[in-house]
Amino acid sequence: MEPDALESAQLLVRRAGRALARHGLLHAYGHCSMRLDADHFLVCASQPPGTIGFGVPGTVVPLAGDFPADLLGEVRIHREIYRRRPDIGGVVRAMPPKAMSLSTLRRTPRVLHGMGSYFHPGTPLWDDVQLLRSDAQAEALVAQMGAAPAIVMRGNGVVVAGPSLPDAVVLTWYLEDAARIELDCAAAGGQPAELTADEATRRATRAGRIFERMWDHLSHGDPEV
Structure with a gap:
């Protein structure tokens, strides 16, 4: 990869990590990464993402060979997703609080609203x-995750994958919002209507800069931009 392209990737990974932290989707624990090419990905620095400062580089990780000893252990999850799913360009390991609470009930968010x-x-x-x-x-x-965009880990956060790292960040926010809706409905004692397969298929659009606008919102105010 050309040096300028790698530096752009480094900046994007830092921005994504700080956006996730700023919106409460992770804290001291969590990390994010993006695919660089067919054989490598870039993961954020091994520190709380919200504390990653200007110019702090992430680590380029090869998909083949032994797992690097100096990386956080759960970065193995990122590596395995990139190995198995060539369509994936970004991965987030996060600790969103509503999804975490719901997971302790051995439940994941139902499909109740547009996001x-x-x-x-x-x-x-x-x-x-x-x-x-x-x-x-x-x-x-x-x-177990298969082709799904996310998997919830009981009492241990979530893993989210998307075609790009900004997409994965947006999907992490969407998943947490789905958990919020689920818990709000439970607190109200109501029985929410789940989207039908047809409703969900038609609503899950990417037209109209849906993902781009949410990424702009989540990443807005980053000090390095």
């Missing part, structure tokens, strides 16, 4: 609270 439609027919649950720090665990989680 939830991108997760139809539903988001799988990884029913294990342990940290994923082995290749075997990462392989099992990504196998």
Whole structure:
């Protein structure tokens, strides 16, 4: 990759990490990455993403070979997603609070509103609270995730994947909003209407800069831009 292109990727990863932190989607724990080419991805620096300062580089990680010893263990999840899913360009490992609360009930957000439609027919649950720090665990989680845009980990946050890193950030926000709707409806004692397959398919559009506008909102105010 050309140096200018790599620096642009580094800046995008820093912006994404800070946006996720600024909007409460992760905290001390969490990370994000983007695919660089068929054989490498770039993951943010191994520190709380909200604390990543100007020019702090992430790490370029090869998809082949042994896992680098100096990386956070759960970056294995990113590597396995990029290995299995050539359509994926960005991955977020986050700790959104509403999705976390819902997961302790062994539930994931149902498809109840427009922004939830991108997760139809539903988001799988990884029913294990342990940290994923082995290749075997990462392989099992990504196998269960399948072609879904996200998987919720019981009591342990979420993993979200998209065609680009900005898309993955936006989908993380959408998933958390879907969990908020779910918990609000439960608190109200109501029985919300789930979107039908036809409603969800028609609503899950990318026309009209839907994703781009949300990315602009989430990344607005970044000090490095």
